Amino acid sequence: MANHVDTLDRLFVALADPTRRQVIRRLGRGPASVTELSRPFPITLPSFMKHVGVLERTGLISTTKSGRVRTCELNRDRLDLVDGWLAEQREIWETRTDRLESLVTQEERP
Amino acid sequence: MANHVDTLDRLFVALADPTRRQVIRRLGRGPASVTELSRPFPITLPSFMKHVGVLERTGLISTTKSGRVRTCELNRDRLDLVDGWLAEQREIWETRTDRLESLVTQEERP
Numbered sequence: 001m002a003n004h005v006d007t008l009d010r011l012f013v014a015l016a017d018p019t020r021r022q023v024i025r026r027l028g029r030g031p032a033s034v035t036e037l038s039r040p041f042p043i044t045l046p047s048f049m050k051h052v053g054v055l056e057r058t059g060l061i062s063t064t065k066s067g068r069v070r071t072c073e074l075n076r077d078r079l080d081l082v083d084g085w086l087a088e089q090r091e092i093w094e095t096r097t098d099r100l101e102s103l104v105t106q107e108e109r110p
Numbered sequence: 111m112a113n114h115v116d117t118l119d120r121l122f123v124a125l126a127d128p129t130r131r132q133v134i135r136r137l138g139r140g141p142a143s144v145t146e147l148s149r150p151f152p153i154t155l156p157s158f159m160k161h162v163g164v165l166e167r168t169g170l171i172s173t174t175k176s177g178r179v180r181t182c183e184l185n186r187d188r189l190d191l192v193d194g195w196l197a198e199q200r201e202i203w204e205t206r207t208d209r210l211e212s213l214v215t216q217e218e219r220p
Binding site for chain 2 (some may be wrong): 004009010011012013015016017018021024026028029030048072076079082083085086088089092093096
């Protein structure tokens, strides 16, 4: 449980950055090299590598090196954890809404 | 667009804390006073108020004061923004999966 909380903390931190969110979006279309991924961003390669490191440590992406090329790939199951948390919240609201609705219906009954 | 990016950044930061996520979960069941909300947490009231402040500044919750009681309420539309971002990513993957599937089908055709 503590580990799950910690994982969610780190996932939300990783997603709280526009560069990292752009990288995730790009990798949704398929694997890409670090060089290709870094191209749209007006930052140095070492700065970009820090973002790659954050994403890799949370497990949001995996990287493999072949020769001089490091290729990144998205791990969707990590985003599923975030999705799961949001789904839990929705379930709580919906249970509440259903309960309120059933109260209203009971009151409206003659 | 820049504003939307900034809002997402702040939303993800706000969600990257277990106390704040617990507060959101509790408020999913309905509004509650700060005193009631703070009860499960082994932290001082000033520390707890900092978390309330973060949630309020991102718009995830609203608070109203009546006499000495401050009541908090969840704003679901803010979580919908996070949900929307995740849904966008899913759409990108699914488009890709569909494309891969149609390629495979084409190759299998006699």
